[in-house]
Amino acid sequence: MNxxxxxxxxxxxxxxxxFSLPFLNLNLITDKIKKKLKKRxxxxxxxxxxx
Amino acid sequence: xxxxxxxDIDFNNFPxxxxxxxxxxxxxALELEKKNISSIIIxxxxxxxxxxxxxxxxxxxxxxNLIDLSSSRLRQLGGTSGHWGGWSKPMEAYNFxxxxxxxxxxxxxxxxxxxxLDIKNxxxxxxxxxxxxxxxxxxxxxxxxxxxxxxxxKSKKIHLILNCQLSHFEGKGKKILSATCFFExxxxxxxxxxxxxxxxxxxxSRILLWTREKNTNLINKNLPIGEYWMHHxxxxxGIGLINKKKLKKKxxxxxIDYDGPLHFAASKNLIEEKKILSAxxxxxxxxxxxxxxxxxxxxxxxxxxxxxxxxxxxFKKDLKCGNIFMNLEExxxxxxxxxxxxxKRDKFNMPIVNLFYKKSKESLLAAxxxxxxFGNYCxxxxxxxxxAKENIHKLDDFENIGGFHHLGGTxxxxxxxxxxxxxxxxxxxxxxxxxxxxxxxxxxxxxxPTFTIIQLSLRLADELHSKINS
Numbered sequence: 001m002n003x004x005x006x007x008x009x010x011x012x013x014x015x016x017x018x019f020s021l022p023f024l025n026l027n028l029i030t031d032k033i034k035k036k037l038k039k040r041x042x043x044x045x046x047x048x049x050x051x
Numbered sequence: 052x053x054x055x056x057x058x059d060i061d062f063n064n065f066p067x068x069x070x071x072x073x074x075x076x077x078x079x080a081l082e083l084e085k086k087n088i089s090s091i092i093i094x095x096x097x098x099x100x101x102x103x104x105x106x107x108x109x110x111x112x113x114x115x116n117l118i119d120l121s122s123s124r125l126r127q128l129g130g131t132s133g134h135w136g137g138w139s140k141p142m143e144a145y146n147f148x149x150x151x152x153x154x155x156x157x158x159x160x161x162x163x164x165x166x167x168l169d170i171k172n173x174x175x176x177x178x179x180x181x182x183x184x185x186x187x188x189x190x191x192x193x194x195x196x197x198x199x200x201x202x203x204x205k206s207k208k209i210h211l212i213l214n215c216q217l218s219h220f221e222g223k224g225k226k227i228l229s230a231t232c233f234f235e236x237x238x239x240x241x242x243x244x245x246x247x248x249x250x251x252x253x254x255x256s257r258i259l260l261w262t263r264e265k266n267t268n269l270i271n272k273n274l275p276i277g278e279y280w281m282h283h284x285x286x287x288x289g290i291g292l293i294n295k296k297k298l299k300k301k302x303x304x305x306x307i308d309y310d311g312p313l314h315f316a317a318s319k320n321l322i323e324e325k326k327i328l329s330a331x332x333x334x335x336x337x338x339x340x341x342x343x344x345x346x347x348x349x350x351x352x353x354x355x356x357x358x359x360x361x362x363x364x365x366f367k368k369d370l371k372c373g374n375i376f377m378n379l380e381e382x383x384x385x386x387x388x389x390x391x392x393x394x395k396r397d398k399f400n401m402p403i404v405n406l407f408y409k410k411s412k413e414s415l416l417a418a419x420x421x422x423x424x425f426g427n428y429c430x431x432x433x434x435x436x437x438x439a440k441e442n443i444h445k446l447d448d449f450e451n452i453g454g455f456h457h458l459g460g461t462x463x464x465x466x467x468x469x470x471x472x473x474x475x476x477x478x479x480x481x482x483x484x485x486x487x488x489x490x491x492x493x494x495x496x497x498x499x500p501t502f503t504i505i506q507l508s509l510r511l512a513d514e515l516h517s518k519i520n521s
Contacts (some may be wrong), residue, residue, distance in 0.1 A: 035430060038353045043290055043438035046426025051354035051436070 053204055053211045054091075056315055057239055065091045065210070065235030066519055068230065068243040070217045070258075074501055074506045075487035076249035077195050078167060086206040091210045093232065093241070095250070096127035098200065098213055107216075107397055110253065110404035116456030117282065117408055124251055128213065131455065132249065137191040138499040139168050141506070145319045146329060146380075146496035151229045151465050151474045157506040168193050177305045180432075181423050182321035185305050186314045186331065188499070196505050206315020215239075216399050219262040220246060222269050225482045227342035233399050245515055249487035249508075252457025256280070256389040256490060257404050257476070259461065259471070264391065271480045277389035278458045281381045281495050282408065285368065285453030288332065288377040288418050289317040290346050291429070291437030294361060296369035312336040313371055316422055316497055325424070327417040328380040332354045332498035335369050343372045350436060357436060376436060377421070378497040379449075381412040381458075389460050410449070418443050456500050461490040476507065487511055 038045045056061055062068075067083060067090040080090045096104045105329045106126060110120035119125070119288035125133045138380045141161060144154040165172040170189035177185040203209050215234040222228045229240040248255050256277035263270045270276070289342050293313065301304035307314075315333035347365055364370040381387075387409060391402035422439040442448050464470025467479045472491055478484045489500045 004362050019069075035427065037440065037444075038351050042441045043349075044441055044444040045349075045353055045436060045438040046423065046430065047354050047357070047436060048430045051357035 053069040053207065053213065057212075058236060058290055060091070060210070062091075062242055065089050066093075066244040067239055067247060067515060068245070068504070069247040069249055070230070070365060071095075071130060071249035071251065071254070071488070072211065073118070073249065073251060073488070074130050074132050074195055075504050076247065077129070077199055077251065078505050078508035079247055079487060079512045079515070080203075080209045081167070081199070082290065082509050083515065084206060086512070086516045087208070088323075088516060089208045089210070091212065091243075092203075093212050093215045093217060093467065094128055096125070096214070097214045098128045100125065100127050107399075108148045108253075109397075110403060110406055111207040111392060111395075111409060112406045114408045115410045117406070117451065120253060120404065120406065123455050124253065124457070127196070128200060128211075129194055132193065132195040133500070135455070135501060136499070137168075137193070139170055139187070139189045139191045140174055140498050141503045142496045142498045142503050143316070143319075143329065144181075145322060146494060146498070148494070149180065150465075151463055157503065157510065160506040160509040163509055164502055165189070167479075167505055168502070169198075171336070175307045177302055177307055179302070179315065180428060182318055182324075183315050183428060183516065184318050185246060185302070185307050186316045194288075195413075195477070212313070216401075217248075217250065218399060218401055219258060219265045220269070220484060221266060222481070225480060226289075227269075227316065227481060227484045232233050245485065245518070247487055247511070247515075252280075252403055252460060252489045253389060253406070255486055255488060256460035257391065259486075260389070260391050261401055269481075270478065271467065273463075274479055275467060275469060276471055277460050278385050278387075279383035280387045280389055280406070280408070280452070281383055281458040281468070282354050282387075282437075282454065283456035283458060283495050284377075284381065284410070284414055284419065284449065284451050286377050286379065286449045287374050287452060288449070289375040289422055289437055289439040289441055290349075290373065291375050291428070291435060292332075292350065292361065292372040293334070293435035294364060294369065294433075295371055296364070298432075301432060301434065310336065317417075317424065321421070321424060326421050327420050328382060328413050329497045330380065330414075330417045330421045331378045333376040333378065334373055334420070335376075337374050338371075342374065346372050349438075354436065376421075377418055378499070379418055380497055381411045381492055382496045382510060383462065384409070384411065384414050384458055387459075387519075410451070412446070415443065415446055415449055418448055418449060456495075457488065458489045458492040458500060459493045461486045462493045463491045464493055476511050485511060485515070
């Protein structure tokens with residue numbers, strides 16, 4: 001009985017973690033788009049840090 | 052009909068005299084004809100361009116640089132439509148915020164305006180996000196002189212007199228009784244029931260200022276004639292590249308004119324949230340190959356990873372790459388104004404114009420904010436990369452490369468201390484003098500003015516029709 005309950009809790013916890021991942025990922029992606037400015041020939045380029 | 056001599060005309064047969072044969076004046080005459088009302092158009096220039104005629108448009112610009120007043124407008128039949136670019140589009144609803152009319156007031160005239168300009172009555176708009184829309188201009192090839200000269204010659208209701216310079220109006224109380232003109236070195240007084248001043252964004256103010264000088268009690272001395280003059284800056288604001296294929300996919304195929312030029316305009320949200328004036332960007336349909344190569348070289352140097360990503364698109368039609376042009380709005384400013392020169396007069400003994408003009412920091416801020424936000428949009432959606440000119444980014448300055456749109460000076464409004472004409476384009480305090488054209492604009496916008504000028508002129512013809520029939 002206790003074993004089953006533990007397993008259920010384990011699955012529940014992991015499912016919650018799994019469902020929350022896409023949101024986490026989205027946040028990570030948004031954070032990743034760090035803007036940077038770069039100057040070349042009197043022009044200021046609006047760039048992504050990974051560009 | 053085109054009259055050669057004043058003696059041939061019985062002015063009693065013409066309830067409306069229109070001064071100026073540009074898009075505004077000609078539209079009014081054409082529309083009055085449809086309503087069975089005869090009118091005379093009086094044009095200061097000839098049917099063709101001439102240097103001598105243009106010289107009479109000389110004026111002094113005091114302050115920031117603008118294209119010379121004798122080259123930015125045309126003193127001839129058809130007015131400035133003789134050299135316009137044809138960009139046509141109704142103004143945005145949010146541009147009418149300070150006007151006494153709304154966009155809906157002019158919407159009923161949209162179809163007729165398109166027919167006058169020989170353009171399709173369709174102006175697509177696709178939302179990019181909360182801040183930007185892809186928009187569409189129509190390009191008119193109509194030169195009013197070419198399109199309507201033969202028509203006017205044959206018309207029994209529209210009569211034209213060329214080479215006749217309007218000097219000023221005369222009247223009594225609230226009524227204009229006559230207009231004083233110069234024709235073949237003689238002074239002529241023209242009488243009519245209604246007078247329409249449609250001489251353009253500089254001359255309308257000049258004639259009214261001169262009329263006020265000549266008749267001290269006719270026009271209210273507090274009317275801000277010539278003030279709140281505005282320009283419509285056209286600038287190169289930056290460079291950039293846009294992955295059209297990706298953008299088209301993002302817009303679910305609602306991309307407007309894939310092979311044509313690109314137009315993106317600020318939405319009402321951007322303007323209100325960032326508290327900026329309206330602005331729009333434009334990229335040519337046809338790329339300049341040298342500039343294209345330079346931009347690709349630049350992007351490979353400063354953003355090599357991004358460069359690699361778009362390398363397969365280089366020189367394909369899916370990648371737009373080139374200058375970013377910008378149409379800007381200028382705020383109405385009391386100090387930007389037309390005044391009469393106290394010392395210098397033209398051959399008709401009329402004072403030449405002094406135009407006091409300073410570029411607006413607000414327009415510069417709109418350009419910078421627009422580019423920054425559009426740059427962010429390009430990064431977030433990965434549809435391209437753009438760059439702003441350093442002087443715009445630093446809010447130092449911008450360089451006007453166009454100077455052909457003269458707005459304000461007889462602006463429309465209810466409050467007589469900050470406007471010259473009323474809701475019906477009639478001069479405050481006078482019963483029979485109306486003004487047509489871009490000088491009536493209360494505020495500008497990113498949109499080119501001719502479409503709105505014609506809509507306003509059609510509406511004025513309706514007003515005259517109801518007055519004459521009442």
